[in-house]
Amino acid sequence: MVDTIKVLIPHETVNDETVRILSWKVASGSRVEKDQILCEVETSKALVEIHAPDAGLVRYAAAVGDEVMVGSIICEIFPEMQSAPEVVLIPWTAASQAVVAELPPARFTSLAQKIAADYGIDKTAFPPGTLVRSSDVLLKAGKSVPQVERGPGPSSPKPGSRPSSEDDASSNPPVAGVAVDWTELPRKKTVESRILRAGQAATIQSSVTLICRAAGLRARVDKLGFSAIGMSALMVFELARLLRKYPMFNALFAQGRKGQYREVNIGWAIDGGQGLVVPVIKHADQKSLGEIARTMEQHLEAYLGNSMTPDDFLGGTFTVSDLSGQGISLFQPLISQGQSAILGVGSEMIRESGESLYLTLAFDHQVAEGRSAAQLLQELAGRLEVHASLERTAHSERFCVLCQRDEDALKKYKAILLTSEIPPGSVCSICLAGW
C-alpha cells in the first residue's frame, strides 16, 4: 500500500504566516505530472506557484480563497498504482508531528497481522493513522509481493478506445532464468508506444524503396539557406504537393472504409538527442518552400529550447523521417496512428556519382498498393533531381518563388514564369495550375 503525498505550503519560499489560495490549475481528482503546477498562492510579496512533488492523482484539501497556514497541507497526491509498490517517506514537519500525536495506531487487516506475526515485524514501525495491508508488511519484511488481480479501474483505457495491452503483465513475459531489472519508462515514451502500437495494429504495412541520385542536392539546399534543416524542407514541400496527386497516402483505413483527409499536414520527426518528437507542418500543400522551411526552423528552435507545446504535434496526416544526416541508408519507418504512410529518408555516399538518397515509402496496403507507391517515389525523385540539377547549371535571374525553379528548369517542362503580386515576385505556371 502506498501512502499519499501531502503537499504543504513550503516555509522556505514564503515569509508570511499565512497565504491565500488564488487558483487551482488542475481539477481535484485529475492526474498530475511531477513538477506540474498545482496552484498559485498569494503571499504578501508575490504570487508563488506550488508544483507537484511527484506524479499521481491530486485531491484538494483547500479551496480558492482559503487562507492557509504556511506548513499546512493544501492537497494530497495519490501515487499511481505501480507494479512494485514502494513506501513513500513523508517529511515530518512540526505541524504534522502535532497531528501524529492525535492519531490512533496503524490499522492492520487480519492477514497483515498474521503475516507481521509470522515474520516478527514490529507493528509500531508503521505510521499511526495509516492502513496496513499484507503487501506493506511483506515489503517491510523484504519479501516479494504477489501481483493483485484487479478488474477495470483507473489503470484501464478510456471506454470506447482500443483496449491496450501495455498493462497486461501476461504479454511479453521475460526470458526464463535471467534476472531482470524493471524500470518505468518515461511518459513520453509510453505515449509514443501507444501511438505506434495503434498504427501498427490498424495497418497492413508494406514498403517500397527507391534510390535517387541527388548529387548537388545538399549544395542546393545550402544555397537556399536551409542547411539547418537539411533536405527535409524540400521533401516536405514536394511531398505535400504529391500527396494531392496521390491522396491514398494522405488517408487512413478504419472499419472497412477509407477516410480521406482534407488537409495535408506533414509531421517531421526530430531527434536531436532530447527525445523523438514529431512536430507537424500544417497545410504544407499551401505553404511555399520558404514558409515550410521557416516553420521547420521554428519547430527545431522550440525543440532545442524545450518550449514545444502540445499544439505543435496535433493533426499530422503524413510523416517524414529523415535519418540521412546520421549516415543511415535504409531503415523501416513505422506508420503512426491515424495515418496510412510514412516516408523514410536515408543516404549513401558513393565515390563516383556523389550522394544517393534512399527513399523508403512505407504504406498501408488497405488503401494503397505498390504501384502507386512506386509512382509517388519516382515523381518525388524526379523533382529532387530537378532541384539538384539547378545547382549544377547556371541560373537565370528569375525563379518561381514557390518552388524555386528558374526559367531554364521550367523550360524542360514547357512551363513559363509569370509575374505575380500575391505572392510577390514570379510564379511558374506549374505551381499556378498544380500537377
Added chain:
Amino acid sequence: MNDGGVSQNLETVGLKAWAQAFLIRAFEQRLLKLFSEGKLFGTVHTCIGQEFTGIAVAHHLLPRDLIVSNHRCHGHYLARTGDVGGLMAEVMGRTTGICGGRGGSQHICAGGVFSNGVQGGMMPVAAGMALAQKLTQANDITVAFIGDGTLGEGLVYETMNLASLWQLPLLIVVECNGVAQSTPQSQTLAGDVAKRAEAFAIAAYHGDTSSPAQLTDVMGVAVRDVRENSRPALVRVDTYRLMAHSKGDDDRPLEEVRRYWSRDPLNNFELEHPDEALRLREHSEEVVSKAVEDALSAPFASAGCEQRLKSNAPTWRRTTFSGKERVVTRIHDALRENMASDDRAFLLGEDIEGPYGGAFKVTKNLSLEFPGRVRNTPISEATIVGLANGLALNGMRPVCEIMFGDFLTLAADQIINHASKFRWMYNEQVTVPLVIRTPMGGKRGYGATHSQSLEKHFLGLPGTRVLAVHHRYDPHALYQSLFATIDCPTLVIENKTLYGEYLQEQSLGGFWCEHTEEAFPTTRIRAHARPDITIVCYGACLVDAEKALDRLFDEHEVVAEIICPTQIYPLRIEPIVDSGRISGRMLVVEEGQLFCGFGAEVVAAVHEACAGTALVTRRLGAAAHPLPCCKSAEIESLPGVDSIMKASLEMLSDG
C-alpha cells in the same frame, strides 16, 4: 330563491357594483375575442354570468383579507383589485403581467388573491392562510372560491373537517353553476350542498347571482359571521356559466343557455337602463382596450434561469461531536430550539402532541412546552401539507410530520403542484418556507406500505430541497442550518432504524470522517490511502456501508471510501466525482427502487462530469417487488452489508 323578473335597482345594488360587473364581463368577452384571433395561449375559463359572486364578496372584505381561487379566477381578482392592466398582461403572457407572464390565466398571485389550476388543491392552502390569520388575532379572514364540481374532491371535506375542528376564519364560497366542465351536476353531486357543511358543523348560507342585491346582503352576513366568530362558513351561490367551461367546449342545449341569458342581471340591467348600460359598457371597453394595447407592446415572458449550485472545490473538515446521543434526541432538540427561538414556527402532524409525542417520539413533550403551536391533526396527509402551504405563504414557519414516508403519496399533489410551484409561478412574489419531516425505510417487518423508501418520487422538483439525515453528521446541526436559511419547501427524510443510532466521532479504525463546509454538507469516510472503490449512499444506508467498509479492509484488504451527502436534491456532484476520479470504481447504494432513482441520477451526472476518465459504476437498491412483511425476507430484499461487499468485490475482480 329568485324568479327571473326582479327589477335591477340602481340604488339597491350600487353603481360601483354594476361598473365592476360590466368591466369583468367586458374583460372576459375580450379574452374570448383575443383567443379566436390567436393572441392567447392555452385556453381561457371565463366567468361570464357569474360576475356578481366575486363582487358581492369583495364588497365586504377588509385590506388584509385574502382570497384563494381556482381556474376561473378573473372575476374574483378584478372584483377585489380592479387591476385590468396587470391581469390582461398576465393572461397574454407578458413580463408586465402580475406574475411576469409565468402564471397565466389560472395561476395568479397579486393583491392578496391566489389561484392555482388543480381543483380543490387550494382549499387546505386557504385554511392554512386562515390559521395564520387566526394566530395573529387580528380578525382577518380568508375566502376560498370553489365550484359545485370541486365538491367531488376529497380535499374539500378534509379541509372542512379541519377548519371546523380548529375554528378557522375561512369562508367557503361554492359557485353552483350546475355543471362541471361538460358533466351536469346530476352526474357529479350526490346529496345536498348545504348539508355537507352542516355535517361538519359549518354554517351554510345561500344566494343567487341573478339577484345581486340580495347576494351582497347574504355575503355580508356570512363574512361577518366568519370574522366576528372566528369560525368557518359556507355560502352556496346559485349561478350560471353563460359561456363554455373553456373556450370552445360547450355542448349544453341552446334553449337552456338562452333561458339563463334572460335571467342574467347584466342583460336585464341593459334592458332597464340602456343609456347607463351603454356608458358603462363603453367605459369598460375603453379600459380593456387600453390594457390590451399596453400588453401587446410589452415583451413576452422569458424562460426562467435554472438555479445552479455553486460548483467550486469542496473544502473538508473533520466531523466532531460532543457527547453521545441518539439521532432522535438530536432531531428533537433541534425542533425544540426552533420553536423556542422563532415565534413563527408551528408543528403539525398526526399524534405529535404529548404525552404520546409522535409515532417515533421525535416530538416528545413539545406540545406541553409550546401549547397551541404543536397540533395534532386528523388523519389527513394532504391537508396537513396543504395547511402548511397556507401557513408558509402567510408568514409562518410550519414543520409538518408525515408519520410514515409511505404516506407522503397522499400529499403528493400539495408537494408537486402547489408547494414546489408557488414561488416560480408567482414570479418570486412569495416564498414557501415549508418543512416536511418523514421517516422512510424498512428492516422492521412493517410490511409493504409501512417500510418503503419513496423519496425518489419527490427528487428533482425544481424549487424544492430534499435532505437525508444520517448518524455521521449531527442532525441537530443539519436542522439548525435548515431553519436558519429556509427559503424553499424542504423534505427531510429521516429513517426509522436510524432514530436509535448513536452519534459517534470515531468508531472506524484507520478511517476518519470529514464533511464539506456548507449548510447541508457531504460526509466522507476515508483513510490516508488511495481508495480502490467509492461507495455513494445517503441516510440509513450509511450504517451498512460503514460496516462493509470495515470488513472490506479487514477481510479483503480493499480500501473503500464512502461519500454520503445530506442534501440529495439538488445534488452537489463534485465530492462524488472527485472520489470517483481517484478510485475509478463507484457503487451507489439506496434503499429505494433503482429505476430512475438516486443512483441513476448519480451515475448519469458522474459520467457526464468525468467524460474520458475510466470509471466503472454500479447501483444497488431494493428488489423489484413490494417489501414482504416477514422480516427476514424483507432484509433479503434490501441492500445490506453482505450485498454491498459482494458488489464491491465483484467490481474489483472483473468489470
